[in-house]
Amino acid sequence: MGPISSYYESGTEICFAFTFLATHSLLKDREREMESKEAKPQVKKGLWRPEEDLILKTYVETHGEGNWSTVSKKSGLMRGGKSCRLRWKNYLRPNIKRGGMSQDEEDMIIRMHKLLGNRWSLIAGRLPGRTDNEVKNYWNTHLNKRCPSRKRTTMDSDPDGNQNNSKKASRSKRIRALNNSQPTEELEGKSQEKEEISAVSDAWIQHDAQSMNYYIESPMVPDISAAFVFDDEPFLAYWDSFVSFESLGCVNDW
């Protein structure tokens, strides 16, 4: 995030100092809206303002995560529970890493995507401080271009030309250009993937598969020096990944 949001890192004192003013300001806003619109409780949408971030951050730090629907009510935020949860998870949570991906992170994303497909939360679990949303965005904007036969699904599914503005049309055009508009089902794409010009070499896959095999043999004792570090992911995810390999037909090659 840019300079607007970097204020979080300047310390909680400032957060608390601003929170009172922010809350007051928001409550005033709400009063005004209630007055003007006959008071049907509305859920605010769109970009989060810094004062909203401060309120949410302070609230969660005080009361803990969870019960997101009540967070929005009790904190005075006029956001949906989901929106609060997403904002916290993706931006306000401690240890979120901002800024560009390092080469290592980029390599990891490519490798993991090759193995797991669009399992963004699993991939993000291997990248400390990165969120699934960030990984997904990074893939779609940076890395997808290198693997042009990967699809972005339903963007092409409206052949009637219902795009009612030029920007949408432009977006669809761009995305079509990226994807070559060819269907690639996860399973039937097995053979196609082998023909793809990809940034991931077969040697990588071999290496990754071997790393995973290690965990399968000894899942309770993960080796911290291994390629994959499972941060905050439940153990089940190991098997989840394994199943994914199986479905891609990788397992037989080990």
Place this chain on the structure above:
DNA sequence: AAGGTGTACAACCGCCGATGT
């Protein structure tokens, strides 16, 4: 300088599974 277009990423939506009642 102004308008169009492209890029990056924040945020929303709909679906689904888990859990509680």
Place this chain on the structure above:
DNA sequence: AACATCGGCGGTTGTACACCT
């Protein structure tokens, strides 16, 4: 068993800004 609620996920859209013509 049926329903409601919540949280998580992936796909998609919205928007700010940079760049181009």
